[in-house]
Amino acid sequence: MTVLVTGGAGYIGSHMVLALRDAGREVVVLDNLSTGFRWAVHPEAAFVEGDCGDEALLGKVIREHGVDAIVHFAGSIVVPDSVADPLGYYLNNTVRSRALIAAAVANGVPRFLFSSTAAVYGDAKESPIVEAAPLDPVSPYGTSKLMTEMMLRDTARAHPLKYVALRYFNVAGADPAGRSGQSSPRATHLIKVATQAALGERTHLDVFGTDYPTPDGTCLRDYIHVSDLARAHVLALDYLAAGGESTVFNCGYGRGYSVLEVIEAVKRVSGVDFPVNHAPRRAGDPAALVAGAGRIRETLGWKPEFDHLDTIVAHALAWERSLAARRQAAE
Ligand SMILES: NC(=O)c1ccc[n+]([C@@H]2O[C@H](COP(=O)([O-])OP(=O)(O)OC[C@H]3O[C@@H](n4cnc5c(N)ncnc54)[C@H](O)[C@@H]3O)[C@@H](O)[C@H]2O)c1
Numbered sequence: 543m544t545v546l547v548t549g550g551a552g553y554i555g556s557h558m559v560l561a562l563r564d565a566g567r568e569v570v571v572l573d574n575l576s577t578g579f580r581w582a583v584h585p586e587a588a589f590v591e592g593d594c595g596d597e598a599l600l601g602k603v604i605r606e607h608g609v610d611a612i613v614h615f616a617g618s619i620v621v622p623d624s625v626a627d628p629l630g631y632y633l634n635n636t637v638r639s640r641a642l643i644a645a646a647v648a649n650g651v652p653r654f655l656f657s658s659t660a661a662v663y664g665d666a667k668e669s670p671i672v673e674a675a676p677l678d679p680v681s682p683y684g685t686s687k688l689m690t691e692m693m694l695r696d697t698a699r700a701h702p703l704k705y706v707a708l709r710y711f712n713v714a715g716a717d718p719a720g721r722s723g724q725s726s727p728r729a730t731h732l733i734k735v736a737t738q739a740a741l742g743e744r745t746h747l748d749v750f751g752t753d754y755p756t757p758d759g760t761c762l763r764d765y766i767h768v769s770d771l772a773r774a775h776v777l778a779l780d781y782l783a784a785g786g787e788s789t790v791f792n793c794g795y796g797r798g799y800s801v802l803e804v805i806e807a808v809k810r811v812s813g814v815d816f817p818v819n820h821a822p823r824r825a826g827d828p829a830a831l832v833a834g835a836g837r838i839r840e841t842l843g844w845k846p847e848f849d850h851l852d853t854i855v856a857h858a859l860a861w862e863r864s865l866a867a868r869r870q871a872a873e
């Protein structure tokens with residue numbers, strides 16, 4: 543039987559394909575390559591270039607490959623872009639997810655994993671944030687993801703489909719063996735941008751806001767290594783295959799690091815003291831997002847392997863260096 547991975551040419555999806563292949567599973571990737579890369583698709587995975595909203599194509603892929611589980615990463619992910627183009631985000635993240643869920647139901651696919659986000663909690667009043675916390679997204683990105691969670695909840699009540707929605711906190715790092723990493727040149731994520739500054743690919747790093755109600759005035763985030771996250775997905779598939787009920791898991795380590803602590807880690811690991819400017823707050827940034835991370839450990843027996851900021855940074859830095867080498871070789 544085969545796992546269909548939408549968005550498998552992207553950052554997190556490509557690590558999921560590695561984890562699935564490492565576990566000996568058959569994989570078919572469906573990706574429209576809007577932000578992903580053909581070269582990032584695992585050589586042992588079948589690849590279909592197409593849209594996850596194309597229900598006819600999905601039905602064909604599911605039947606031809608004997609798909610018995612779908613892992614849905616495809617989507618648009620930039621929070622400020624979703625504020626500027628809400629309808630674009632509702633189309634790509636919500637409407638197209640509806641088509642994918644419909645194809646799963648129509649073709650009898652019994653298991654579904656969904657990439658959700660800490661953004662569904664919005665400006666949470668509590669920290670750490672547990673799964674039962676109020677859902678009150680403050681961006682169209684968060685709302686687009688929450689609506690998909692709701693479609694899955696209601697569909698699973700009406701049809702023989704079981705799902706797990708995984709709410710990621712801040713995903714970072716790269717495959718420890720150097721096989722994949724965050725490759726988007728437009729990425730805005732702190733650890734990615736800081737490693738680019740350390741390698742001289744950016745002149746400096748801006749710290750967005752130093753007046754938050756946190757110990758050093760900068761935002762706290764819970765950084766999770768992408769390979770630990772991918773392994774959690776493999777365990778979630780096993781959980782559903784063993785008869786587990788549909789549910790939602792926070793994905794984080796349960797510990798927050800400030801922006802300044804992350805910058806210090808990147809400087810320490812790289813040995814480069816790049817320039818850092820203090821800049822105004824970025825719109826929509828909550829002060830602290832730390833996962834209440836007990837449920838996933840208890841239910842899946844998930845034990846992180848890379849729960850260490852310097853390790854996450856070291857792997858991100860190694861990947862950034864390999865991207866630079868790849869670019870040089872292409873010139
Ligand atoms: N990166 C994070 O920190 C983070 C945090 C929370 C949630 N997520 C979620 O994880 C998922 C993967 O994120 P990522 O960081 O790997 O992003 P990414 O942009 O690297 O990957 C997304 C992939 O989906 C593909 N895609 C987009 N729209 C598509 C469509 N309509 N049909 C087919 N393919 C399509 C893209 O080409 C790309 O390969 C997203 O759903 C995102 O919302 C990411």
Ligand SMILES: O=c1ccn([C@@H]2O[C@H](COP(=O)(O)OP(=O)(O)O[C@H]3O[C@H](CO)[C@H](O)[C@H](O)[C@H]3O)[C@@H](O)[C@H]2O)c(=O)[nH]1
Binds near residue numbers: 619712730748762
């Ligand atoms: O150049 C930068 C980049 C980021 N930051 C700060 O670093 C922290 C982390 O920012 P990221 O952009 O790395 O990540 P976010 O916390 O904004 O976003 C993450 O969490 C969101 C949920 O709130 C979404 O799920 C999103 O996809 C995911 O990347 C924030 O305080 C941000 O202001 C800087 O100071 N300078």
